[in-house]
Amino acid sequence: MEDLNLIKVSSDPISKMKAYLMRMRKDSDSAPSIEEIAKMVDEVRTSRNEEK
Template structure:
């Protein structure tokens, strides 16, 4: 079995895909997305430049290190 990720551009294609599912030719399952990734995707739509996940993780680690160093 092979798994593919498909982005549907034309809504009519969804009808075809659901028809194939009814014929038991394919199985449709939702891919879980993290809240962070969905939030970043939403924010990047409105921003000219947005940090990627690695840059955000680096900043978070710096803040955590500074916060826990005080204790």
């Protein structure tokens, strides 16, 4: 799948998304954790799949 540019596999120890989230949360006390964001995404995906 990587050969077809459908996915990107990275060997970076910290993903770009995780680094971005860390920068955005640096000064925020109320920002959700990565686990909370992942849970929210899963809930949205589940609800969308149930609608179909």
